[in-house]
Amino acid sequence: MLLDPWTLWLVVLIVGLLLAGSMLFVWFLTPEESALGYWSAFTGLLVAGVSAGMARGLIPDFASIELGNAAILLAYGFIWSGLRRFDRRRPRLFYAVLIALAWIALCQLPPFRESVGSRVILISALIGLLATLGLVQTWRGWTTPSRPRLAVFVVLLLVLVLNLARIPLMPTQVRQNQLITFTEPHNAVVGLVAIGVAIFLNYALVLMVRERAELLHRSAARRDELTGLLNRRGFSELALANCETAGPVALIILDIDHFKQVNDRFGHATGDRVLEAFAHVLRINLRQADIVGRIGGDEFAALLPGASEAAAGQAAERIREAFQAGVGQMRPDGARVECSSSIGVACGDFPDAPSDGAARLEALLAWADRALYEAKSAGRNRVVVTQAS
Incomplete structure (x- = not known):
């Protein structure tokens, strides 16, 4: 029995909102870890972008195509910037904003705007680029053994592979120059994968924060407060x-x-x-x-x-x-x-x-x-x- 795509994508949105809320709650409990704010923004922007895609035809195309996909690009930019912040490096959110603005500018060109296939290829490549930047930062910050960081790396690698796979699989999502990702039952599996990726990624990111807090606590217990040397x-x-x-x-x-x-x-x-x-x-x-x-x-x-x-x-x-x-x-x-x-x-x-x-x-x-x-x-x-x- 095929799953109803609209029902499934609605579940994706609800789960995304719950994940964003839970990440905000964790940030409220751990205000010193500002990376949690970036990752909360990731989930919220992702939900906004997917919602705009689902509402295509019900809202103006500018909001659905340009702004919706720009929100998704910014979401992955927040993931990358949050990882840099977590590793005590300066966030690079400015570059994600430039990529999102470049997307909006390209959509103003009639040949590109009128080709759904071209838009799918470009958005997949841009998301892949931002996921790659997140992978690089996850790898660079990997100074000590960390299973949560390994999980984040694997999930981001999965995001990269899935987005690049959309390019050769484009005919399954575009028909007669129309996007059918949210309407065709055989694309419902995309929603299932989206739910899984969102849950695992958010959970792994929170575990990274918890792991470091525990390491800092154990380290403080072994340090002399005055000199900073081991006790x-x-x-x-x-x-x-x-x-x-x-x-x-x-x-x-x-x-x-x-x-x-x-x-x-x-x-x-x-x-x-x-x-x-x-x-x-x-x-x-x-x-x-x-x-x-x-x-x-x-x-x-x-x-x-x-x-x-x-x-x-x-x-x-x-x-x-x-x-x-x-x-x-x-x-x-x-x-x-x-x-x-x-x-x-x-x-x-x-x-x-x-x-x-x-x-x-x-x-x-x-x-x-x-x-x-x-x-x-x-x-x-x-x-x-x-x-x-």
């Missing part, structure tokens, strides 16, 4: 994962000398500035792959995967010198802050992956802590390197 929990989790692989590794424990005296003399605000300065020194003197954290009040730690004893010792010495020079520039109340650091370094070369990475990390911490104690006992403001065994 003890975050450092332990990442360091443990690196200690479960074979190869050389170095662990550095760093302590600010006489930090309590800084707080007592200059106040806790200056003490916080000293901690922030030390964290900055660690960032610029260690590699991006190194794991750095604040594991206590004035105690820091860094795990250097693949670092030799010489490289770890040189990095520790750079940190000691840079911190002493930098903190000496601080002059609260006109007085110079005298501050240094003691550093203990433990290095190990592990040719085999351990059966217990926690035991390796615990051993490195113990040896690095012992080296730090030696540095303090020898007068502070120095680096002591030891070989873990």
Whole structure:
């Protein structure tokens, strides 16, 4: 039994309106994620464009052909711009507006306007272009494993394929220079596909937002609020994962000398500035792959995967010198802050992956802590390197 196309397309419109409303509701609950506003506009414009197409013959052709298809083009422009906004890039909605205006301008040319087949080919190609831009942005922003982003990519790829497929299948939608997409029962499957695509795309986009919110929440739980470095929990989790692989590794424990005296003399605000300065020194003197954290009040730690004893010792010495020079520039109340650091370094070369990475990390911490104690006992403001065994 063939489905009634008008009934089915009416269902498509109702579902589209519900999706637009639900996306607006999610945006209301998550106002900091402005991409949701772009994606709400996508669904609303798509519904408006399809509604104009269904009303062809009941409303002026300018509203049905020019404005209706321009709304659909803008809708896919909002998808692309929303993806750019989500990835913290500047939206490019201006280009989608230009494409929509170019469509309206072309429709004023009698040869093009009077050829339904030409209009179907061009609108399909333009939607394909905007879908491709959305695919490119989805791919560029794919920096970490993400199933929702994969789903968005697949759905946009499906949109691209379906729109390009309209070009060779044009004879099934145009008869005697008349569009029959909304009137012929055999085209009802187009409505079914439209419902499925709209539902899956909106659901995947919302899941992308939820996934990032969860990642940010987990990241915040592992970060020290003052310095922005990993806290003890975050450092332990990442360091443990690196200690479960074979190869050389170095662990550095760093302590600010006489930090309590800084707080007592200059106040806790200056003490916080000293901690922030030390964290900055660690960032610029260690590699991006190194794991750095604040594991206590004035105690820091860094795990250097693949670092030799010489490289770890040189990095520790750079940190000691840079911190002493930098903190000496601080002059609260006109007085110079005298501050240094003691550093203990433990290095190990592990040719085999351990059966217990926690035991390796615990051993490195113990040896690095012992080296730090030696540095303090020898007068502070120095680096002591030891070989873990």
